Amino acid sequence: MVVTAHPLASEVGIEVLKKGGNAADAAVAVQFALAVVYPSAGNIGGGGFFLFRSAKGSCSSLDFREKAPSKAHRNMYLDSNDQVIENLSLYSHLAVGVPGTVDGMVEIHKKHGKLPWKDLLEPAIKLAEHGFLLTTKESKNLNRFNKTKASNSYNPYFKKKYKQGDTIFLPDLAKTLKAIRDFKRDGFYKGVVAENLIDEMSKNNGLISQEDLNNYKSVWRDPIFGTYKNYKVISMGPPSSGGVLLLQMLKMAEYSSLDQLKFHSKEAIHLISEIEKRSFSDRAKYFGDPDFYTVPTTDLLDTNYIKNRLQSIDKNMATPSKEIFAGEWDSNESDETTHYSIVDQYGNATSVTTTLNGAFGSGIIVKNAGFLLNNEMDDFSVKPGHPNLYGLIGGEANSIQPNKRMLSSMTPTILEKNGDLFMVVGTPGGSTIITAVFQTILNVIEFNKSILTSVNAPRFHHQWIPDQIKLEKEFSLDTNLVNELKSLNHQLKFVNSMNRVDAILIKNKTLFGGADKRGDDYVSYF
Ligand code: DON
Secondary structure (H helix, E strand, C coil): CEEECCHHHHHHHHHHHHCCCCHHHHHHHHHHHHHHHCCCCCCCCCEEEEEEECCCCCEEEEECCCECCCCCCCCCCECCCCCECCCCCCCCHHHCCECCHHHHHHHHHHHHCCCCHHHHHHHHHHHHHHCEECCHHHHHHHHHHHHHCCCCCCCCCCCCCCCCCCEECCHHHHHHHHHHHHHCCHHHHCHHHHHHHHHHHHCCCCCCCHHHHHHCCCEEECCEEEEECCEEEEECCCCECHHHHHHHHHHHHHCCCHHHCCCCCHHHHHHHHHHHHHHHHHHHHHCCCCCCCCCCHHHHCCHHHHHHHHHCCCCCCCCCCCCCCCCCCCCCCCCCEEEEEEECCCCCEEEEEEECCCCCCCCCECCCCCCECCCHHHHCECCCCCCCCCCCCCCHHHECCCCCECCECCCCEEEEECCEEEEEECCCCCCHHHHHHHHHHHHHHCCCCCHHHHHHCCCEECCCCCCCEEEEHHHHHCHHHHHHHHHCCCCEEEECCCCCCEEEEEECCEEEEEECCCCCCEEECC
8 A cells, every 4th residue: 555645656556556566665765755756845956754564563763854055054054143044954955955865765775675776767767758637736736836935047947937737747747757767766866866966056056066965874773662552652753853752742642541532622732742742852853963962852752751741731720832943834834745655565664754854845946857956054044032934943053064954854654563564654744843743643543533534633843942832723613612722722724634654553463554634645546
């Protein structure tokens, strides 16, 4: 079963499995297909995290997160008065981190792949070369991007107003994908594609150099392991904050008899929000690239520490977040990352979250190479206390340094029950990724919901600062609940929708797919 953000990408994945490929092969083919059909987040110019659990139960995770260019420096987004220059870390050539996706895919294939590399590129090349039909949501996505974000001179997507059923052809992207097909890593980090990228940078004050491309290396890291009730949780460690925070939150949930509370009751939402708030305050201080900063993972997951944190929760009143750096984030920004979950016929599972950061990343398309570049540099703490696109703040641990990886919230996760594969889950959504994965797991395990109901259920989110619960508008239909939460002193902020969770649940050896109704997300299986 393959669950992704786009029907065409899910089909690509399932065809790879039908040909005898495994979950890693399917992940690679899906990644390249999404780069074509889902350009707001699918990518070759970004990065991400890959989590793998083999049929026998061994686990590995690959960090193909972008890195700061070697010429990056701590104050690169500040003016001479030490003020943050607006949008520089988001929509300029300086916003771009050294892309990790292609190196990541090559590594995944080398370690886990079964089918020939070329076979995994062909479906994406075909879609780019022969064209593909736009869904309603995708046509709106492209039109919105066209209106709101200026991109650079060369723009294959945004020539006109699109509608559902229009066909898009991407010949330059097809050429780039062919170079990757024929030369693997060197097809992207060297040769014509690299030259185009460097040209793009040098003409526009960007920092990425050929040396940066030569030096980029994705890293196999130990996944984060933990337990929650009788489940084993496997997730992504630093430079993502996702796995550690998810485990903290699940442990706090386990120690607080959440299952006695009613689904989406005042008491449950209050407790979960208070848990989330506490974990996010740790994120701001303790998390950064582990190659540069020692993340105190063991301390943060220590049972006594977690129990202590829980003790400060008042059942009857929201604890105010320390209002030192109150941040706001722009809820109208269509922030896009993408997640896919795959279980193959052999029993292997992959959980992959990948991103350009904001929707369509920096909006910069590499001339003659046809792909979008990320704006991941904004995930660094550009100045202590200054909120990023998702309202997240940070300090020294996540400061900009040459060749360092920016902190992430991406949380590709796999759960086992009694030693067997139980759940594969993940989502986009910036800071809300961690809480959405947390709540999806709670919906299944604590509140006994089906995977589809769990994925589609309205969500709420607290990240410590700003001190508010962000709720999906569906919640405002229940005015009683809204008033009750306010009576506990919670500030509420309503947004249209959060996240697109794509998950697979395994029960009695049967796979159940959960594709989020909020997008075009789609379950393919055979
Ligand atoms: O790595 C991170 O945490 C962010 N760059 C993820 C961005 C994201 O999820 C956007 N999606 N909605």
